[in-house]
Amino acid sequence: MHKYLNKRTDPGAATALKVFLGLALLAASSLAEEAPAKEKCFLWTVKSGKATVHMLGSIHFARADFYPLDPAIEQAFEKSDHLVLEINMTPEVEMKAQQLFAEKGLYQGNETLSSKMGEKTLKELKARLEARGMSLALLEKLKPWYLSVILVVLEYKKHGFTPEMGIDKHFQMKALKSGKEILQLETLEGQVETLSFGDAEQQELFLYETVKKLDKVGELMAELAKAWKAGEGEKMAETVEESLAEEPRLKPYYDKIFTERNGAMTEKINGYLKTDKTYFVVVGSAHLVGKTGIVELLKKEKLTVQQIEKTGE
Numbered sequence: 001m002h003k004y005l006n007k008r009t010d011p012g013a014a015t016a017l018k019v020f021l022g023l024a025l026l027a028a029s030s031l032a033e034e035a036p037a038k039e040k041c042f043l044w045t046v047k048s049g050k051a052t053v054h055m056l057g058s059i060h061f062a063r064a065d066f067y068p069l070d071p072a073i074e075q076a077f078e079k080s081d082h083l084v085l086e087i088n089m090t091p092e093v094e095m096k097a098q099q100l101f102a103e104k105g106l107y108q109g110n111e112t113l114s115s116k117m118g119e120k121t122l123k124e125l126k127a128r129l130e131a132r133g134m135s136l137a138l139l140e141k142l143k144p145w146y147l148s149v150i151l152v153v154l155e156y157k158k159h160g161f162t163p164e165m166g167i168d169k170h171f172q173m174k175a176l177k178s179g180k181e182i183l184q185l186e187t188l189e190g191q192v193e194t195l196s197f198g199d200a201e202q203q204e205l206f207l208y209e210t211v212k213k214l215d216k217v218g219e220l221m222a223e224l225a226k227a228w229k230a231g232e233g234e235k236m237a238e239t240v241e242e243s244l245a246e247e248p249r250l251k252p253y254y255d256k257i258f259t260e261r262n263g264a265m266t267e268k269i270n271g272y273l274k275t276d277k278t279y280f281v282v283v284g285s286a287h288l289v290g291k292t293g294i295v296e297l298l299k300k301e302k303l304t305v306q307q308i309e310k311t312g313e
Contacts, residue, residue: 040231041070042285043308044295046269050276053269054080054308055294057236057285058168059228061161066225067170072311080280083175084183084272085168086191093188100188104196105146112140113147116200121208128211144207145195151214159218168282185265185283197256202249209247228285231307237290259292266297273303 042057054076059066068074077083087093107113114122114136126136132154139147156162163169175182198206213220220239227235265287272279288294298305 039310041073041308041310042228042231042233042236042288043073043076044288044305045076045308046273046298046303046305048273048303051273052080052278053272053281054279055269055281055283055288056167056171057228057233057288058166058282059225059285060166060168061156061163061221062165062167062225063160063162064165066165066167066229069167069170070310070312072308076308077171077174077280079278080180081277082181082183082279083171084185084268084279084281085172086184086186086283087188088172088182088184097188097192100192101146104192105143107141107143113142113144114140117144117204117207121204121211124208125211128214143196144203145198148207148210152210152217155214155217156221159221161221171280171282183279185268185281186261194256194261198253202253205247205249206253209250224285231310233289233295233307236285237293239286241290258286258290262287262292262294262297266294269294269298270301 044055046053046055056073056076089097107116117125122136128151129136129139139150142150172182174180224236224239265283269279269281272281283294286293290296295305
């Protein structure tokens with residue numbers, strides 16, 4: 001494939017799933033600067049009968065300065081019977097994902113990005129590509145959602161954020177070493193459906209909004225990292241809400257990425273709460289917070305959900 005999809009820059013199926021599902025966060029304006037009087041972890045715990053579910057927000061692309069994690073987080077993981085991820089990306093699942101990405105993310109025949117996109121989007125895209133020493137001619141076969149992934153991955157890496165340092169990856173590696181069973185909240189097919197959601201107009205609009213904010217990726221990631229480290233769930237939620245306010249035409253897209261999936265994830269967690277086991281759930285941070293986030297959905301069911309305080313540096 002073209003040079004921007006070689007092993008050095010290709011996000012791969014697992015990385016693409018992570019970055020695309022977090023793209024909405026990057027459309028937000030800056031976060032407030034005030035820190036809470038007493039810092040908490042980006043970790044919530046809910047109990048029911050004999051079951052306990054710990055829910056940790058993940059930053060899928062992180063840096064070394066996220067570690068070591070607070071002892072409260074690591075202790076919750078150690079005491080859990082199961083690790084639960086959005087998707088458990090085994091080598092076999094990765095291969096299947098690559099196949100699905102090729103089917104859903106590339107134009108076939110004579111179709112190209114230039115033949116599908118409007119003049120406004122192409123002008124904005126070309127300007128951003130040229131500033132990065134890239135050529136649209138080499139990206140013509142990528143559909144808008146997949147091109148969005150590629151561009152944001154490159155920005156993440158430029159600012160030192162990598163999937164290898166991601167919070168979910170950290171715990172996946174620990175579970176594999178310890179033999180802890182890994183479960184998953186979603187299916188690969190369901191996530192790929194989310195990636196490719198929307199008609200041509202919505203896909204183009206999403207690409208346009210992503211490209212327009214590429215120059216702010218580093219700054220926004222730094223602010224999101226700050227909010228995560230301080231356990232500031234409300235500020236994290238504001239980023240999604242502000243994004244939607246900026247471009248209300250993308251509401252169906254955000255409903256698919258967040259609202260719909262949050263409800264399905266909450267149902268899975270409710271199932272765990274009917275057992276006698278302890279689960280450590282690691283899910284994208286934006287899914288936990290906000291009015292339609294998992295934490296609020298569980299509270300509406302009269303469950304007590306507690307955010308865990310930090311115990312040390």
